[in-house]
Every structure is written in structure tokens, then in C-alpha cells.
Amino acid sequence: MDDWYWLRDRHDPEVLKLLEEENKHTEAVRASWRPVENALYDAMLARVQLSDVSYPTPWGRWAYYVRTLEGHEHAISCRRRVTSGLPSTDPRADDPYEVVLLDENVLAEGHDYFEVSDVALSPDQHLLAYATDLSGGELLEIRVRDLSSAQDLSDVIEGAHHGLCFSADGGDLFYTRPDEAMRPHQIWRHRIGTPEGDDALVWHESDERFFLSVAPTKDHRFVVLSADSSATSELRLVPSDDPGAEPFVVAERLEGIMYSLEHHDGRLLVLSNEDAVNFALYEVPLEDARRERWKVLLAQRDDVRLDDLDVIEGYALVGERHDATSSLRVIPLDASKVAPGAARVIEAPEAGVITLAGNVDFWASQVRFETTSLVEPRTLHELDPASGETTVLWRQPVPGYDPARYRTARRWAVSEDGTKVPMTLAWRADRPSAPGPCLLYGYGSYEHSVDARFSLDRPVHPLLDRSVLYAIAHVRGGGELGRRWYLDGRLENKHHSFEDFVACGRLLVEEGWTTSPQMAAAGGSAGGLLVGASVNLEPSLFGAAVAQVPFVDCLTTMLDATLPLTVTERDEWGDPLAEARAYAWIRSYSPYDNVRDDTLYPRMLVTGGLNDPRVGYFEPAKWVQKLRAADPRNAGRILLKVELSAGHGGPSGRYRTWREWAFVLTFVLQTTGSLPGTATQALAGPDPALKTMS
Numbered sequence: 001m002d003d004w005y006w007l008r009d010r011h012d013p014e015v016l017k018l019l020e021e022e023n024k025h026t027e028a029v030r031a032s033w034r035p036v037e038n039a040l041y042d043a044m045l046a047r048v049q050l051s052d053v054s055y056p057t058p059w060g061r062w063a064y065y066v067r068t069l070e071g072h073e074h075a076i077s078c079r080r081r082v083t084s085g086l087p088s089t090d091p092r093a094d095d096p097y098e099v100v101l102l103d104e105n106v107l108a109e110g111h112d113y114f115e116v117s118d119v120a121l122s123p124d125q126h127l128l129a130y131a132t133d134l135s136g137g138e139l140l141e142i143r144v145r146d147l148s149s150a151q152d153l154s155d156v157i158e159g160a161h162h163g164l165c166f167s168a169d170g171g172d173l174f175y176t177r178p179d180e181a182m183r184p185h186q187i188w189r190h191r192i193g194t195p196e197g198d199d200a201l202v203w204h205e206s207d208e209r210f211f212l213s214v215a216p217t218k219d220h221r222f223v224v225l226s227a228d229s230s231a232t233s234e235l236r237l238v239p240s241d242d243p244g245a246e247p248f249v250v251a252e253r254l255e256g257i258m259y260s261l262e263h264h265d266g267r268l269l270v271l272s273n274e275d276a277v278n279f280a281l282y283e284v285p286l287e288d289a290r291r292e293r294w295k296v297l298l299a300q301r302d303d304v305r306l307d308d309l310d311v312i313e314g315y316a317l318v319g320e321r322h323d324a325t326s327s328l329r330v331i332p333l334d335a336s337k338v339a340p341g342a343a344r345v346i347e348a349p350e351a352g353v354i355t356l357a358g359n360v361d362f363w364a365s366q367v368r369f370e371t372t373s374l375v376e377p378r379t380l381h382e383l384d385p386a387s388g389e390t391t392v393l394w395r396q397p398v399p400g401y402d403p404a405r406y407r408t409a410r411r412w413a414v415s416e417d418g419t420k421v422p423m424t425l426a427w428r429a430d431r432p433s434a435p436g437p438c439l440l441y442g443y444g445s446y447e448h449s450v451d452a453r454f455s456l457d458r459p460v461h462p463l464l465d466r467s468v469l470y471a472i473a474h475v476r477g478g479g480e481l482g483r484r485w486y487l488d489g490r491l492e493n494k495h496h497s498f499e500d501f502v503a504c505g506r507l508l509v510e511e512g513w514t515t516s517p518q519m520a521a522a523g524g525s526a527g528g529l530l531v532g533a534s535v536n537l538e539p540s541l542f543g544a545a546v547a548q549v550p551f552v553d554c555l556t557t558m559l560d561a562t563l564p565l566t567v568t569e570r571d572e573w574g575d576p577l578a579e580a581r582a583y584a585w586i587r588s589y590s591p592y593d594n595v596r597d598d599t600l601y602p603r604m605l606v607t608g609g610l611n612d613p614r615v616g617y618f619e620p621a622k623w624v625q626k627l628r629a630a631d632p633r634n635a636g637r638i639l640l641k642v643e644l645s646a647g648h649g650g651p652s653g654r655y656r657t658w659r660e661w662a663f664v665l666t667f668v669l670q671t672t673g674s675l676p677g678t679a680t681q682a683l684a685g686p687d688p689a690l691k692t693m694s
Contacts (some may be wrong), residue, residue, distance in 0.1 A: 001483065002556065002622075003625075003626075004364050004622040004625045005556075005593060006217065006623050007066075007618045007621050007625070008616065008618045010252060010610065010617070010618075011175045011680060012504060014663045015618075015649070017109050018621070019644065020644075022078055022621070022624070022640040022641070022642065023467075023640075023641060023642060023644070025091065025639070026468055026507065026639045026640060026641045026659060027312050028289065029639060030579065030666075033666050033667075033670055034333075034537070036666045036669060036670070036675065037537075037662050037663055037666040038662075039204075040321070040462045040662040040665050040666055040669075041658060041659055041662040043462045043465065044456075044459055044658050044661070044662060045400055045658065046399065047398050047399060047400060047456065047461060048070075048071060048238035048398075048399075048456050048473055048562060049397045049398075049399060050068065050070035050398065051068065051069050051070045051089075051090075051091040052067070052068050052089070053065055053066070053067045053087050053088070053089050054066045054067075054392040055086075055195065055358075055393055056080070056086065056087065057358040057360055058261060058361055059080050059081075059121075059360050059361045059366075059533035060231075060361060060363075061080065061081060061082055061083075061123065061124065061125075061198070062079045062080070062125055062256045062422045063079060063080055063081070063102075064077070064078070064079045064083065064360075064651040065078055065079070065080075065087055066078070067087070067091070068092050068465075068474065069105075070091075072105045073108065073652070073653030073654055073655055073656065074101045074103075074104035074105045074107075074108050074114070074653060074654070075104055075106065075118075075540060075643035076100060076104065076105070076654075077100075077101040077103075077119070078099060078100050078330060079098075079101060079102075080095075080097040080098055081100060081401065081652035082098060085095035089467070091238065091686060097536035099147070099150075100146070100694070101128055102116065102128065102130060102145070102151070103214075103335060104116055104425070107132065108652075108653070111134050112645040113134060113135055113136050113611075113646050113647075113651070113652045114133075114134060114652050114662045115132065115133045115136070115649075115652045116130055116131070116132055116133075116472060117131050117132065117138070117140055117162060117617050118131040118162050118164050119128065120129075120161065120164035120166055120173075121165070121166070121642055122166040122169075122170030123166060123168055123169075123170065123216075123220040123240070124169070124170055125146055125147070126143070126146070126148060126168045126170060127144055127145065127146060127147065127166065127192070127458060128147055129142060129144050129145075129146045129164045129166065129173055130142070130143060130145065130162060130164075130204075131162070131164060131175075131225045133521075133647075134642070135611045135646075135647065135649065136594060136609055136611040136612065136645070136646040136647025136649065136652070137176075137611040137612075137613055138161065138162070138613050138645050138647060138648075139159055139160075139178070139182075139284050140159075140160045140161060140174055141156065141157065141158055141159070141160070141162050142157035142164065142173075143154070143155065143156055143191060144156075144158075144173065144217070145151055146372050146501070146604055149375040150534045150629070153192065153193065153512075154193070155174060155190065155192060155193065155196075156196065157196050158196070159188060159201075159419065160175050160176065160177055160179075161175075161176040161178040161182075161184040161188075162176065162213070163175060163176045163184065163212075163213045163214040163215065163415050164214070165214045165215055165216050165223050165224075165320070166216070166239035166386045167240050167241070168194070168220060168221075168241040168243075169241070171191065171192055171243070171496075172189050172190065172191055172243040172244075173189070173190045173192060173212065174187060174188070174189050174190075174202065174214045174225075174238075174243075175187070175188055175190065176188070176212050176213065176214060179567065180387070180562075181208075181561075181562065181563065181564045181566070183208065183211060183527060183564070183565065183567070183568060183611040184211050184212045184213065185204065185205050185206075185208075185212060185444060185647055186203065186204050186205070186212065187201075187203040187204075187212050187214055187225055188200065188202060188583075189243060189299075190200050190203055191243070191286040191543050200244070202225065202238070202247065203225055203227075203236070203247065204583070205227050207227075207229075207573055208232075208561075208567035208568065209230075209567055209568050209570070210228060210229050210231040210232075210234075210568070210659050211227070211228055211229070212225065212227055213226045213228065213432065213496070214226070216240065216360045217261075217262055217263040218238075218263070218310065218311050218312070219238055219261055219263055219264070219362040220240055221239070221241075222237040222239060223237070223238040223239075223240055223243065224236075224237060224240065224261070224264055225237070226260075227570050228258070228410075228449065229255070229568060230232040230446070230568070230569070230571030230572045231256050231258065232253050232255055232257060232258060232571075233253065233257070233258045233503070234249065234250075234251070234252065235250045235259065235260070235261060236248060236249050236250065237250060237582075238610070244396060249619065250270075250289050251270075251289065251290070251291050253261065254274070256273075256275060257272065257274045258272065258273050258431070259272035259273075259308075259384070259566065260272075260273070260309055262309055262311040262316075263311075264287065264311050264313075264316070264333055265285075265313075265333070266285065266286050267283050267284060267285055267286055268281070268283065268285075268286055268289055269281065269283055269297070269309060269311060269316055270282040270284070270286050270289075270294060271306055271308075271309040271481065272294075273300075273443075274291065274294075274326060274682065275300075276299070276300030276594075277300065277302075277307040277481065277482075277483050277484060278300045278301060278302065278304060278305045278306065278482050278483050278484070279296045279298055279300060279305060279307075280297075280298060280299055280300040280306065281296070281306060281316065281318060281331075282294040282295060282296055282297060283295050283297045291453065292590035297316070297331065297355065298318065298329070298331065299463055300507045302431060302482075303320045303322055303323075303482070304320050304321070304322045304482065305320065305322065305481075305482035305483055306318055306320060307319045307320060307321045307449075307479070308356065309328070309674075310356050310359055311333075311362070312359060312361070312363070312364050312365075312367065313362055313363050313364075313365075314332065314333055314334040314364055314419075315330055315331060315332055315333055315334075315335075315365060315367070315385050316331040316618065317329075317330055317331075317332075317356055317359065318330075318331060318335055318350050319347075319355065319356060319630035321449060321479060321480065321481075321482065322481070322482065322650075323422070323481065324353050324410065324424070324474045324480040324481060325347075325348045325351070325352070325353065326348045326355065326451070327345055327346060327347045327348060327354060327367055328345070328346045328354050328355075328356065329343055329345050330343060330344040330345075330346075330383065330385045331368060332385070333341045334586060335630065336525070336633075344383070344385065344388055346369065346370060346383070346390075349371050349372075349376065349409075350373070350388065350411050350429070351370060351373055351374070351408045351424055351452055352372055352373030352374075352376060352382075352452055353371070353372060353373070353451040353453060354369055354370070354371050355369065355370050356368070356369050357369055357370040357380060358380070364411045364648035365507075366382045366383060366384060367382070367383040368380060368381065368382050368383075368393070369381050369383065371451075372396075372452075372453050372454045372470075373408050373452050373454065374408045374424060374426035374452045374453070374454060374460070374470065375406035375408045375426050375454065375464075376400070376403050376408075376454055377395060377398050377403070377454045377692060378394070378395070378396040378398075378454060379392060379394070379396070379452075379544050380393045380394040380395075381393065381416065386566050389656055396454070398456070398457075400508040400514060401461070404429075405428060405429055405430070406427070406428055406429060406461075406464060407424060407426070407427055407428070407429050408424065408425060408452065409424075409425050410422060410425075410690070411422070411423045411507060411511070413473075413500070413503040413504045413506070413507040414503060414507075415476075415496065415497070415499050415500045415503040416499040416503065419488075419496070419500070421473065421474065421500040421503055421504060422450040422478070422480060422481070423471055423472065423473050423474065423476045423504045423507070423508075424472045424474070424514075425471045426452075426460065426464060426469070426470045426471075427468075427470070428464045428465060428467065429574060431464075431469070432467060433512075433516045435509075435512050435513060435514050435518065435591075436467050436468070436469065436513070436514060436518060436674075437466075437468045437469070437512060437514065437518045437519075437520075437668075437669070437673060437674040438468060438469040438470075438478055438508055438514035438519045438520070438672070439460070439463060439468060439469070439470050439471070439520050439522055439668050439672075440471045440472075440473055440501075440504060440508065440519060440520070440521050440522065440529070440542075440582055441470070441471065441472050441473070441479060441507055441520075441521075441522045441523060441524075442473040442474075442475050442497075442501050442504075442527055442530050442531070443475075443477075443525075443526060443527040443530065444473075444476065444478050444489055444497040444500070444501070444523075444526070444527065444613070445477045445478070445489070445490070445497070445530075445572065445580055446476035446477075446486075446532050447477075447478065447479035447483070447486035447523070447526075447574060448472070448478055448479060449478050449479040449480045450472050450474060450478060450480070455660075457654070457662075458657075462662075462665055463665055463669070463674075464670065466669060467674070468672070468674055469508070469513050469514060469643065469666070470602070470667070471504065471513075471572070473488055473498045473500065473504035473505075473528065475489065475496075475498075475500035475501050475504070476488045476489030476493070476496040477489025477490055477496070477497040477576055479495065490572055490573075491572075491574050491585070492574070492581065492582075492585050493571070493632045494573070494585065494589060495585070495588070495589055497530055497533075497538050498530065498533040498534045498539070498589060499527070501530055501531075501534045502534050502537055502538050502541060503521060503662075505521070505534075505538075505541050506541065507639070509541075513526050515537060516540060516542065516543060517539050517543040517671065517672050518543055518544060518670070518674075519541070519542050519543055519544075520542060520543065520544035520546060520600070520602075520668045520671060520672050521534060521535065521545045521546070522546040522547075522548075522549070522664075522668075523542075523547065523550070524547075524548035524549055525546070525550070525551055525615055525648065526547070526551050526562065527616065528548075528549060528550020528551055528606075528615075528620075529549075529552060529554065530546050530548045530553060531546070531550065531553040531592065532547055532591025532592075532623065533590075533591050533594070535590045535591075535601060535602055536589075536591055536594045536595065536596065539599055539600065539601050539602065540600075540689060542602045542674075543602055543671060543672055544602050544603045544604070544605075544667070544692055545601075545602045545604045545605075546604070546605045546664055546667065546668065546675070547604065547605070547606045547620065547622065547623075548607045548634055548650075548664075549607060549608055549609060549612060549614070549615045549648055550591070550606065550607075550615065550619065550620055550623070551615050551619060551651075552590070552591040552592050552619050552620065552623045553590065553591075553592040553593075553618070553619040553622055553623065554573060554586050554589075554590040554591075554592075554593075554685075555576060555583070555587050555590045555592075555593055556592070557569075557573070557588045557616070557619070558570065558574070558576050558586055559576055559577060561568075561577075563616065564595060564613045564614065564616075565613075565614060570582075573586060574586055574605070577676055578638070591623060592622060592623050595623075595626050596630065596631075597630045597631065598630070598631050599630065599631055600633050600634065600637075601627055601631070601634050601637065601638070602671075602677075603637045603638070603671040604624075604627070604638040604639065605639045605664065605667045606620045606623065606638065606639065606640050606641070606642070607625050607633070607640075607641045607642070607650070607652065608620040608621060608622065608640070608641075608642040608643070609643045609647045609648055610643065610646070611644070611645070611646060611647040612646075612647045612648045613647060613648065614648040616649065617642055620640065620642070620692075621640065621642065624638055624640040628646060636659055639667070664668035
């Protein structure tokens, strides 16, 4: 029985009425907090160089960069000749060398929601394909721009999904289309200048577990067509100079075997988990890429996950992950340049992260990478792989920010089964030693690693400046400690994610960083599931919780194959229709199905998006109603905010994003005692109309 199942019908006027009343109630509470929210918002903007320009990324004769202007929501994509030097940081300067490719502010005019979801340049860099989303629902419109005239061509493709790739001559464009469940199940080829109705179907994937995607190899010799489930992959190649050719399969799909690849000088470099849990790097001749011909280039290691593969001429670039941190390995492929085996390894800063960045040109002679941490802004480096010499190219400008005033560290909690769980902390150096407010964030699904990065999109420094400790729990189900860390937090092992998160919260209390009433839990999407299941597991551990677009009605969703993503997601969560055990383990943790009666829950802020194709708006909406109904004391402790013109990512535009994030941080401050007189503050009760509908 599900008393709130009716909320799934978005066409029912009563559903929209309920959502609007919820938003009205939340806005009324928000209005009383507005001075704090405004102060946080202003603090965010004070740390952002609002008129800014990114460091240019070279590709052949051109260097590409993004410009932002104060007061403008969206970015402006630009380029200039490599020989013309760096772009001006002064937006008022007249720059004769700057060529504007795409001004998203112009494109966004008249739209409540606008996002450029994908872009692709033709190999000759004469054409730009871009896909826009006008609802947040991820159903995209593709257009093609002639960069010499700065005008869009007549080509318009409706109803597309993510993924764009040009052929070698720029005459053909590959793209994907979704089915009714928003699964990209087809790859199409469009001939530039012809009607969309003449497009050719390249691949139709009937297995509903698989998503299709398309991308070029780094040298643009091949178009890579990929079919991926949560556990299995299959890649096909089309020669870029013969886009109408029949795709050929690199390696047939085998259940549980994943691989990705790059092309280099007539051979394929393959990153795969076949006979290598943490993945190994192989090389194989292009003309005969059968698995039995794969030769190990970098063997798998039990303590290191090979996480990412890139390539430039003469070198393979491999991102590695271990001990909740990362490193970069540069492997020479041309013995005439560097002695065989003379790989270079660069480690991340302490409690930070290192990633490849801006390596778009296959023929580049340098390797670019970026380092950062929760308290150290991003720094872009350039490595000469032959000599090992490294140069700093750029440091992220953060006005008024002094990293020396902040600290970051790693802690290890012990989970219920004895497993040690890493946690990254950040705080201001002058934070009082007595227990204080804390925000504990987590995700823990899809082998996604939550890296300790400095962020100005969703900054945490306004919290740190108010003596709040920020912590990331790197729970099982993520990829921070390798493939096994992920496998130990999915399917029947999913309960480990929640036990790990609770263990991290307990450690913060035990070590005197915080107290339960002062600690807020936070997560989004699958991280919202983590929050919901954790507060069911131990409701009194947290004083507050933020669950953004949370996947909390897991069992109902996984039973319904008509919903977007359900069939594909069964590799991650299990198939409760086919297997009784899967039904049982999902039922055991599903936050919606395990709401406790007569239990006081933490104060909560729950969000959703009406156009969300990934987590239906009804999941958070149903959950909130059930939490309130389970115990009258919860009625005045839970806020629901549903974006009525956005999807999974929330509102579009950087100022709107900052404003909503300021509201989230205000909620954290108000509910964890971070402001005078708020330690035990209750939220105002719902409006009478809401009570009636409940």
C-alpha cells in the first residue's frame, strides 16, 4: 500500500496544487531567513571574479577559452589564434584577436531554463555543433554553427540526447536519441545541409540495460560508438574519414567486463577490467583487436584503480586512484623519445586531488594537469613529459581568499563490519576547539568518487568562515579506494554505504568536532538516498539533513520498468521483479519504505525538479508527506522545494545556482545552531492547505 502513489501523476491538478503549496510554505520560511541568506550570497559573490576568463586551451592554430561577465548568468565561448597571446581579463577591453563562438546569454533570452548540454568542434575547426536543453528534462535540440560567419546553418535536430561527434571532414555529425524512458538507445548520422528526415540510423540497442554514446578518438581517426551498462561495455569504431562505413566491434560484450580505448599510431590502447579487478592497460594492433591479442602495458594492482585514459602523440596518460586520493602516470609509447619504462608519476597534494585538464590536441608536446583541495584553489600545471620539467600556468583567482587561514585533513572511521572509511575534513584555522556545527556530505554510488576539490559553484567557504566544519564521507559504493570499494557498496552490499556514513558521523562526534544536534547530513540524487537511509538507520545522529533530488523511493521505482533509467539501474541496485533477494535488500534500506512511525527525524530540506528525468519529482514529494504523517512532531521540521521549470541539476544560470546554494547553506546554519538562538529552532509548520491535502 502506498498512500502517496497518486503524486506520480503530474497531470493531476491536485499534484501541482500540492507542489505549489509546498513551495509557498518553503518560501515563507525562507523569507524569515532572508538576511542570513543574503549575507551568504554576498559572501559567495565576493570570492568570485565575476568578470573572468579561463586559461586558453590550445588545439592546433587556435586556443579556446570561456569568458564570463559580471551580471550575466551564462558563459561566452571564445577562441583566438595561438600566436595572438593570452586573452585580456578586462571585459571592457577591445580585443581584435577574440572570436566569439557561442554567447549563451543571447541564446538563453526568453527562456526560464537554458543550458548548453553538449558541444563538438569539427576536426578542421570550421563548424561547431551544440545541443541545448530548455526544460532540464535532457531532451536536446542540436544546431550547427559556421564559425567563419558566426551564423547557424539550417540544420536543426530535435529530440536528441547527450553525445556529438563530427566526421573527419566535418560533413557528417553523429548524435544519439533517447527512447520513451530517456535511455539513449540509438546513434544516428546526419549529413550537414540535408533534412533531419534523411539521417541514417547507425546503431539501435535493444538491450534496455545499455546506454549508447558517441565520441571521437583523440587523433580524430575514428568515431567511437559505445554501449555501456553499469557493469558491461561494448565499443564499435567507424573510420572518421569514411563515416558511412559499417561499424566494427572491438571486443564483443561479456557480462561484467568493461573497457574504454584510445587510438595511437595504428594500435589501440585499451583500459579494461578483464582479469583485472582494478583495471589494466593493454595495447593491441588495430587490424586484429581480438582479446587474445591484448598485451599488458600496465598491470593491475590491488591497491590502485586505473581510473582514466588519455593520450597525446608518444604518451599514454593514465589517471590513478588509491587511498581516497589520485595520481597521474605518464607512460612513453615511443622508445625513440624516452627510454622504455620511464613512466612519470605525479601525486596529488595532501588531502587533495590531481586530474588531467585541457589536453585536447593529440599533437601537443606538453601534458596539462590540475591540482586542488578543499581549501586550495585550482592550479593548472604543464609537464614536459620528456624532461619532467613542470611549469605553473595559472592559479584560480579568488578575491580576498587566503588559503593559509584554512586547514584540511584526512580521518578514518571504522564501519560496522570493521572496514576503515576515509573522510576528508576542511575548517578554518581559528575555529574554536569546542564541538561546533558540521556539514557531512556523501554520495557513494556508481563508482563515482567525491573528490576534495575547491569549488566556487557550490562553495563551502561561507560555512568555514562561520566556524562550520565541512566533511566528505568517502563511503563504499564510490570509487575512492578502487573497484572493490565500489563493488562492496552496490547490490546486496548497498547497506555498507549507509553504515559507513553513520560511522563517519559518529567519529566526528567522538573526536569532539561536533555534536549530534549540531551536525547536518547532505547529499544529492543517489547521495540523497544515502542521507535518507542513514537518518532511518540512526535518526538521532543528525540534527539536520539536506536531501537534493533524492532517490528515496527505490523499491517502487525499481519495480516500474516504464520509468526513465529503471532497467539500466538494475545493474546498480538489483532487479526486484526477477529476484526475491533483490526485492528484500532494496526493501530493507529504501528510505520511503522504512520511515519510522513515532520517531522524531532531523530537520530537513528536501528538493526536487518537476522535469527531472533521473529522479522523479514525486520521490522527494512522497517522502516528505510520509515523514510528516509518521509523527506529528515532524510536520514543522521538514521543508520541500520543487523547481517547477527545471530538472535534475536545479535552476540554470550561475547567479540562480549561487542563490539556491545560499539558501541551502542558510538552512544548515539555521538548523545546526550556527547562528545565535538557532540551536533548537523549529521550522514553522505547514500551511493549513498543506495539512488538508496531507
